[in-house]
Amino acid sequence: xxxxxxxxxxxxxxxxxxxxxxxxxxxxxxxxxxxxxxxxxxxxxxxxxxxxxxxxxxxxxxxxxxxxxxxxxxxxxxxxxxxxxxxxxxxxxxxxxxxxxxxxxxxxxxxxxxxxxxxxxxxxxxxxxxxxxxxxxxxxxxxxxxxxxxxxxxxxxxxxxxxxxxxxxxxxxxxxxxxxxxxxxxxxxxxxxxxxxxxxxxxxxxxxxxxxxxxxxxxxxxxxxxxxxxxxxxxxxxxxxxxxxxxxxxxxxxxxxxxxxxxxxxxxxxxxxxxxxxxxxxxxxxxxxxxxxxxxxxxxxxxxxxxxxxxxxxxxxxxxxxxxxxxxxxxxxxxxxxxxxxxxxxxxxxxxxxxxxxxxxxxxxxxxxxxxxxxxxxxxxxxxxxxxxxxxxxxxxxxxxxxxxxxxxxxxxxxxxxxxxxxxxxxxxxxxxxxxxxxxxxxxxxxxxxxxxxxxxxxxxxxxxxxxxxxxxxxxxxxxxxxxxxxxxxxxxxxxxxxxxxxxxxxxxxxxxxxxxxxxxxxxxxxxxxxxxxxxxxxxx
RNA sequence: GCCCCCGUAGCUCAGCCGGACAGAGCAGCUGCCUUCUAAGCAGUUUGUCGCAGGUUCGAAUCCUGCCGGGGGCGCCA
Numbered sequence: 001x002x003x004x005x006x007x008x009x010x011x012x013x014x015x016x017x018x019x020x021x022x023x024x025x026x027x028x029x030x031x032x033x034x035x036x037x038x039x040x041x042x043x044x045x046x047x048x049x050x051x052x053x054x055x056x057x058x059x060x061x062x063x064x065x066x067x068x069x070x071x072x073x074x075x076x077x078x079x080x081x082x083x084x085x086x087x088x089x090x091x092x093x094x095x096x097x098x099x100x101x102x103x104x105x106x107x108x109x110x111x112x113x114x115x116x117x118x119x120x121x122x123x124x125x126x127x128x129x130x131x132x133x134x135x136x137x138x139x140x141x142x143x144x145x146x147x148x149x150x151x152x153x154x155x156x157x158x159x160x161x162x163x164x165x166x167x168x169x170x171x172x173x174x175x176x177x178x179x180x181x182x183x184x185x186x187x188x189x190x191x192x193x194x195x196x197x198x199x200x201x202x203x204x205x206x207x208x209x210x211x212x213x214x215x216x217x218x219x220x221x222x223x224x225x226x227x228x229x230x231x232x233x234x235x236x237x238x239x240x241x242x243x244x245x246x247x248x249x250x251x252x253x254x255x256x257x258x259x260x261x262x263x264x265x266x267x268x269x270x271x272x273x274x275x276x277x278x279x280x281x282x283x284x285x286x287x288x289x290x291x292x293x294x295x296x297x298x299x300x301x302x303x304x305x306x307x308x309x310x311x312x313x314x315x316x317x318x319x320x321x322x323x324x325x326x327x328x329x330x331x332x333x334x335x336x337x338x339x340x341x342x343x344x345x346x347x348x349x350x351x352x353x354x355x356x357x358x359x360x361x362x363x364x365x366x367x368x369x370x371x372x373x374x375x376x377x378x379x380x381x382x383x384x385x386x387x388x389x390x391x392x393x394x395x396x397x398x399x400x401x402x403x404x405x406x407x408x409x410x411x412x413x414x415x416x417x418x419x420x421x422x423x424x425x426x427x428x429x430x431x432x433x434x435x436x437x438x439x440x441x442x443x444x445x446x447x448x449x450x451x452x453x454x455x456x457x458x459x460x461x462x463x464x465x466x467x468x469x470x471x472x473x474x475x476x477x478x479x480x481x482x483x484x485x486x487x488x489x490x491x492x493x494x495x496x497x498x499x500x501x502x503x504x505x506x507x508x509x510x511x512x513x514x515x516x517x518x519x520x521x522x523x524x525x526x527x528x529x530x531x532x533x534x535x536x537x538x539x540x541x
Numbered sequence: 542g543c544c545c546c547c548g549u550a551g552c553u554c555a556g557c558c559g560g561a562c563a564g565a566g567c568a569g570c571u572g573c574c575u576u577c578u579a580a581g582c583a584g585u586u587u588g589u590c591g592c593a594g595g596u597u598c599g600a601a602u603c604c605u606g607c608c609g610g611g612g613g614c615g616c617c618a
Binding site: 504 | 559
């Protein structure tokens with residue numbers, strides 16, 4: 001989508017060049033000022049350049065303006081120099097009407113489609129909760145984030161594969177098996193075991209042998225089924241469910257250790273292998289094998305990431321972990337450098353802790369104690385859309401607290417209804433259009449210049465910004481920026497809906513046509529945004 | 542001791558690759574349903590942007606130090 005702000009930036013570079021000063025668009029900004037009095041767009045180029053070339057900012061601004069006045073942009077009305085040296089651009093509304101036509105032409109498929117990803121092959125791993133119990137609300141929080149990020153990255157032309165890593169090996173599974181067998185025998189589960197009631201339920205169904213490993217594997221499979229169902233209810237489906245056991249069984253761990261060894265990066269101590277990760281910036285060296293000869297978690301993880309990058313050929317790997325996995329980041333990155341993959345291709349996003357409140361009680365998570373709120377419980381009460389939007393409303397690197405009781409009782413605390421209601425109103429207008437048999441002429445026959453009401457203009461301005469928001473949210477891995485835009489845009493639509501009737505005896509048919517196109521374009525934008533979040537667009541409420 | 546995240550209105554949070562008087566929602570108060578859905582709109586109240594320095598024409602935003610909260614620093618996973 002050709003954006004006016006890009007054209008402005010280009011024109012500014014041209015102006016600078018005519019003054020014999022070289023600037024590139026990345027050095028300055030062209031943005032929408034917070035206040036309308038400051039024009040449709042504004043730039044700090046004169047101030048930036050002034051510093052760079054030792055000129056006076058306002059003087060430079062004047063030179064730039066006189067150039068632009070001689071070589072005006074389309075729809076350019078006037079320029080203004082303000083404050084310490086801002087240049088403010090005022091445009092005729094025609095540029096907004098042109099944008100509207102573009103949105104209609106592009107449609108839902110192509111509007112706000114960015115090319116920044118350039119087809120890069122990305123593996124996005126998230127959720128990956130151990131199959132030792134059902135998902136809790138915290139798991140769902142980051143799962144929604146991961147799923148939306150995948151949608152966002154695809155919109156930005158990354159080639160994304162989503163993956164859930166199933167940790168179906170090691171001590172946790174053994175402990176799960178022990179807990180299961182204890183419950184089946186009617187014993188209490190020991191302190192380190194899994195004490196949740198779901199283990200009792202599983203135990204009642206288990207008819208396999210009295211073998212810890214077998215029981216553990218069986219229970220893990222059952223749990224995985226439950227997890228899959230919970231995610232399904234949230235509309236989250238993974239491209240790949242990757243078994244950690246398969247890595248170990250294939251000998252890949254052994255191979256990657258050999259690789260490190262061949263580079264002289266492993267030393268042995270009491271028959272245990274140690275990876276010299278401090279050579280790659282880690283704070284200490286790390287064990288790769290345990291006393292009994294088993295591989296450590298890190299060894300398996302390195303092999304897993306070798307598989308992601310080298311075996312499967314992903315150019316970029318994004319892992320989304322809980323902040324409690326912070327400690328493993330440095331070692332894993334060190335390993336990526338060591339095996340020649342390059343740690344800069346591995347992005348680890350740490351989701352900060354979500355603490356849940358219920359009234360005044362702070363609920364602490366512990367899967368082993370079993371006193372967590374199951375994700376399904378929340379989804380069943382709120383529905384998938386509300387649950388997703390709630391968790392996507394805040395930045396991932398911020399610890400948040402959510403009052404479950406409040407959210408359940410008072411759904412108005414959840415902005416999903418505000419947003420969905422805006423979409424439902426758009427749909428409602430179109431229903432009335434059809435009921436009354438209004439046939440809208442082709443957009444080229446419609447006089448869009450009738451759209452000059454402040455509410456209409458505000459909608460158009462905000463809609464125009466959306467493609468940049470998508471790109472920014474993608475690059476920053478920040479789906480919540482889509483939510484923020486959507487809240488803002490929905491608010492503008494509600495105001496428009498209230499002040500500007502689309503179909504009414506008091507509205508000229510020509511204006512009705514123009515407004516119907518405006519509504520259609522808004523619907524496109526909102527539907528794209530909702531689809532990026534995985535939130536349902538309701539036709540009526 | 543070291544590492545990561547955070548500290549903005551009564552509450553939950555935006556704004557943070559420096560920009561023009563600091564924002565939203567909720568809560569409170571006041572208006573608005575004979576026209577496309579009042580799950581809405583309009584108005585109104587609220588701030589030592591944790592503290593102290595520094596860089597800058599300009600700092601909530603960048604740097605340093607402190608204070609406070611959360612998470613990490615296993616041969617666990």
